[in-house]
Structures are given as C-alpha cells and as structure tokens.
Amino acid sequence: MSRYIQAIRGMHDILPEAIALWHRVEDGARRIFASYGYAEIRTPILEVSELFKRSIGEVTDIVEKEMYSFTDRNGDSLSLRPEGTASCVRAAIEHGLLTQPQRLWYRGPMFRHERPQRGRYRQFNQIGVEVFGLAGPDIDLEIILMTARLWRELGLSGLRLELNSLGDTAERQAYRERLVAYLEGRREQLDAESLRRLQTNPLRVLDSKHPEMQEVIAAAPSLMDHLGAATRNHFEQLCHGLDRSGIPYQLNPRLVRGLDYYNRTVFEWITDDLGAQGTVCAGGRYDGLVEQLGGRATPAVGFALGLERLVELLSLAGHASEPAVHAYLIAVGEQAQAEAPLLAERLRDALPGLRLLTHCGGGSFKSQFKRADKSGAIDALVLGETELERGVIGLKPLRDESGQRELGFDELIELLGRRIGATN
C-alpha cells in the first residue's frame, strides 16, 4: 500500500500531454458522424442492473462477473454501464424515438471489472453508433464505410476488417444445437476452457486460441451453411457493397461476438500492433434487442470503438500535433506587468483563434524567456520599459531565426494573425 492515495486499479488519468490525441479521435468522429447525419445522444452512466442482464445476457462474463453493481439507498440494484448499446435502446424506447429510423452516436466511459492489461481497462472510453428501424444491408454498409472513413481521417492504415453473419435468431439457434451435438461427440478433445464455453456460449468455442483445438474447430459444422436464403442474401449484398467500395475485408466464419444480442452481420476492425487486445472497433446487428427490452420489434445495427486503443495506435504512429500555444506574453517591470493582462485581452478580442499564454509571477527577462520557450509557443511577445516608452510590443520568433521586431498594436495583430494562420 502506498503512502499516497492512488487512482483505482485499472482506471487511469489522461494527462495534458496526451489530450491532443484524444481530441483528434473525438473531433474526427464527431465531424464524420455529422457528415452522415448522425445525431448525438447522451445517457446516464448508471442504469438499473436489470437492463444489462436482459440485454447483454445473464450468463455472459460481463454480467456475471464484470459489472460494477451496488445497491443504492432505495434498495435498487444499479450498475455502472459496461457498454453503451443497452442504454441507447432503453432511451429510444422510453422517449418514443422508434416511430421512425434513428441514426445515433454517443461517447463516454464504460466500466468492467476485468484484470487490466494493455488496451484493457476497468474504466475505458467508447464512441458508439446505434441505428434503429433500418433492416437492410445498405445501412450495414453505411456504418462500415463510416468507420473506414474515420480511419482515413485519422491516418490509420494498418486495420483489417473481419466479417461474419450469425444468422437470424432461429438460424442461430438451430446452428447452435448442431454445434453442441458435434462438440458433445468430441468432448474428450476439448480443453477445459472450451468445455466451459460449451455450457455457457457454445459458439465461442469456435473462437478458441488453443492450438490443440484448431483441428476440432476446422472440422466443425459451418455457420454459413446454416443460413437461410434471406440472411444469406443480406450478407452477400453487404459483401458486394464493400467490394464495390473498395474496402478490403476477410470473411471469418469463427468471428462470434461475446454479447448475446448480436445476430446477422457482425464485424471487427483489428490491429496487430496492440498485443492481445487488437480489436479497435466492433459491432453488428441486434434485430431482436428492442423487442426483448419491451419496445416494438425494431431492427438495429451498431458498433463501438475503443478510444484508449485508438489513441495508443495514433501515439505509436507518432503523429505530431499542432502547438498548444501560439504566443507567450512576457512582461518585465511593474508598469509592464500591470499593462500585460490588458494587452492580452485586446489581443484575444482582435484574434479569436489566438492561443496566448500570459506570463504570471514576475521574474527576469531570462526566466520569462525560459518559460516562453518551454511553453512551446511560436513567438514571445515582449513588454518591458523600453517598449512601454516607445508604445510598441516586441515580437521574438522562438522557432526560427528571423529576429525580434518592434511593432505597434495594429501591426502586431496583422503579423500574429498571419503567423497563427499558418499553423491552423
């Protein structure tokens, strides 16, 4: 136990030096979702536990052992949300949003009590999209194209798209029975983990990484062979659309999402650069969920992306960010220090895009210039006795050797405006 109080295990501070990358992802997503006409929705991070049990599934790991649940003062069981879809569906039903198609997105922290490791945290941030009331492959294609556009916007190139269809509820159920029968017949070949999955979520046996399981898995009946004509057609149309859009993808018949509510189309964007937690974005259809939660039957698709993972990818790629500060105002002498805040306000009035840091705390020219340099500012603005007497402001470029100038206020505005324009 440390002497100091520390952040809770698996929950991390995001420090100022990392924030620029977060903004890049968040702003990029916001801009792109807007360009497809998606509207933001914000829901509470706390819900009644029942909501997650009924949507994610009683016997999933998330609900069984990963939820932060507690009893509140009224005796109700509440849980910090482990994912965003359930809340969105709840809100859509509650506010009668389902009378027409809805394209929604959200962002925020999610909570799962797992053992932390790279790319996996107990509090983590997701941005997600949920679309209600559209049943066709066209909307599946739209949201995948939207994610692909986001990667392009962010400059991420190493992601691969994997795709599968789980069938509709009945097809999935039928296949599940076939698969269980097959696996039961080979019990002695299954490892302990797969035996457990056989009980809880048989489809996930197909997902096993165990080397000795691969042969059993390869010989298992294929989900694709159990799809009905309608489902197959839906999936083929989606693939066709992706082909025409030039988005490369891989069919992965073993791609099975862990949450119970998925059906038909499922997809994942995966990277090899983050170790074991390589899924950066995942989603699919959940046509039965709205009805299951008491709304009228409504088809739905969505996905969620993991912000921590994307930010780490960007940080590995070493993307440079624009300067946090354009200019640093230095003031030496009593009179100049009194004048500086007023000058700074006038500058901000004149140049709304200007990021200007004003030196506080006094000190010599030398120490103030040191601060100016460390702030990362492009220019130092200098106000001393000499400048006051002459009615000018000094501008000294800190990142090039073009030399210090003395400028009147209007000249300064003009020059600064040009200089910050070049960096934005």
Added chain:
RNA sequence: GUGGACGUAGCUCAGCUGGCAGAGCGCAGGAUUGUGGAUCCUGUGGUCGUGGGUUCGAACCCCAUCGUCCACCCCA
C-alpha cells in the same frame, strides 16, 4: 478469476556474494543585471511500493500485501 515478470529520485534505469543510496534526463540557480534553445559550473532531489520476518547489519534473502506490465480469459 488464473499464470508469469517487475516495483530504487518527477522520468528512464544501475546498484556485484547482505556492508555509506547512484547515474542520465528533468527541475532550480549561475556563467550572461533586457532575451529562451547549444555548452560549462553549481544546486535540488529518496519511507529503495507497504507491512512483517531473518541478520551484528537488508534496496538485496524469506513471508504477506498493494500496485504496474504481459499473457490466459474476456472484449472496445
């Protein structure tokens, strides 16, 4: 929840067989009393994660505990 590695200065780390707690970077000041960065000088830095045990003596060995990382599992 399971397994493994690791916790020493703000950061990255060294510290031999148990014998004075170290380096680089950073930070502060100076060389330069109106000018940052490069260089040089000086200074600041520590409950060796925490608690217990063994020992004349523990950063080092033992036990426990907390944390971090990696993998399993799970998943974004």
